C-alpha cells in the first residue's frame with residue numbers, strides 16, 4: 239500500500255517527521271530512555287559516535303560499544319510518545335521512504351528501555367534493578383491497533399475483577415515482554431517484575447499533593463493484586479505501550495527499571511543518578527553478550 243504524505247510524514251530532507259532520522263541512522267539494537275539528558279549518559283560509554291541528531295525531546299545517538307552498533311534515543315515521558323517512537327523507528331526499518339511502501343522482508347528491532355521507576359512493594363529495595371516481565375497498561379494506545387500479540391487476557395480479567403474498575407477510565411491491559419530478551423537479562427541481583435505504566439505521575443500513580451483521589455483505595459488495590467504469585471511491583475509511564483506495540487509490529491522489547499522510589503516505605507534514593515548510571519553500564523555489558 240502506498241502511504242500518502244499526510245500519513246507517512248517526511249521532513250524536507252526526507253527524514254522521518256518527529257525523530258528527524260534516516261534509515262541508516264539507526265541500529266537494530268535501540269536503547270530507549272525517557273529523559274533526553276540520559277542519552278549522553280549512555281553514549282558517553284561508546285567507543286565511537288556516528289549519529290547525533292535531535293528534534294523536540296527526541297535525541298538520538300548511534301555508535302559502537304565494544305564493537306556492537308547501538309542506538310540510544312530519548313522518548314520523553316508517556317505512552318503517547320512511545321506510539322510516535324515505535325511507529326517511526328519501525329517505518330525507518332520496514333518502510334521504503336522513497337516509494338512509500340512496506341519492505342517485504344521485515345527487520346526485527348531489539349528495544350531495551352532503561353528507565354526510572356517507583357516500586358509499590360516494601361520488600362523491593364530502592365536502588366535495585368527491576369526487569370519488567372509483564373506490563374500493565376493504564377493507557378489505551380494498544381486498543382487503536384488490531385491484534386492481541388503479547389496480550390495476557392486471563393491476567394487482564396483477574397485484575398479487572400480485583401479492581402472493580404471504574405468504566406470512565408480506559409480498560410487496563412496486560413502484555414508480556416519478549417521472552418528471548420527476558421531470558422538474556424534475567425539473573426542474580428535483578429528483580430523480575432510486573433510493571434504498571436500509568437497515565438500520569440501523580441494521581442494515576444496514587445500520589446496526591448493538593449488534589450484528592452477519586453478512589454482512595456486504588457493504590458492499595460493495585461499493590462495487593464497478585465496473579466499466580468506475581469504481584470504488581472512498580473510504576474512508571476512507558477513500558478506497556480512499548481511491549482504492546484513491539485509485539486504487534488513483530489519487534490522485541492524489554493524494560494529495565496532503576497528503582498528510585500519505594501512508595502510503600504515512603505523512601506527515595508539518595509543518589510538516583512548513580513543507580514541509573516549503574517543500570518546503564520550493566521545493560522551495555524549485557525547487550526554486548528546478546
Ligand SMILES: O=P(O)(O)O[C@H]1O[C@H](CO)[C@@H](O)[C@H]1O
Pocket residue numbers: 271272273314315316352353354355439474475476
Ligand atoms: O526516567 P524515565 O525513563 O523518564 O521514566 C520514568 O520517569 C518519568 C517520570 O518521572 C516517566 O517517564 C517514567 O516512566
Ligand SMILES: O=c1cc[nH]c(=O)[nH]1
Pocket residue numbers: 354355356357439443473474475498499
Ligand atoms: O515513582 C516513580 C518514579 C519514577 N517514575 C515514575 O513514573 N514513578
